Amino acid sequence: QVQLVESGGGLVQAGGSLRLSCTASGNIFRPNMMAWHRQAPGKQRELVAQITSGGTTNYQDSVKGRFAISRDTTKNTVYLQMNSLKPEDTAVYYCFFAGLAAYWGQGTQVTVSS
Numbered sequence: 001q002v003q004l005v006e007s008g009g010g011l012v013q014a015g016g017s018l019r020l021s022c023t024a025s026g027n028i029f030r031p032n033m034m035a036w037h038r039q040a041p042g043k044q045r046e047l048v049a050q051i052t053s054g055g056t057t058n059y060q061d062s063v064k065g066r067f068a069i070s071r072d073t074t075k076n077t078v079y080l081q082m083n084s085l086k087p088e089d090t091a092v093y094y095c096f097f098a099g100l101a102a103y104w105g106q107g108t109q110v111t112v113s114s
Helices: none
Strands: 002-007 010-013 018-026 033-039 046-052 057-059 067-072 077-082 091-098 102-104 108-113
Touching: 002 091, 002 102, 018 033, 018 091, 018 108, 033 067, 033 077, 046 067, 046 077, 057 067
Parallel strands: 010 108
Antiparallel strands: 002 018, 018 077, 033 046, 033 091, 046 057, 067 077, 091 102, 091 108
């Protein structure tokens, strides 16, 4: 079992920044992958960014150049630095961990006002 605890969501004006954090605990083995997904009202959950335990990253096109994913493997923590936020970034953001099995965090709300 792996537990994920997220933090860092909130309300921000367009053009602002937020940083999300997610710490994994439990039976964590390598290799693994951590990611952030998001789900806006009435829409499907979508991948925002992912990072492997080796440091390889991948981003959704709409966030490239604005968001940056990173991880501290010593703390089993993944971060999502979100800059130049837009109203369309408003969603519940979910942390995701994939190793021997897949796990989701509880989600954190990000609201960007225009």
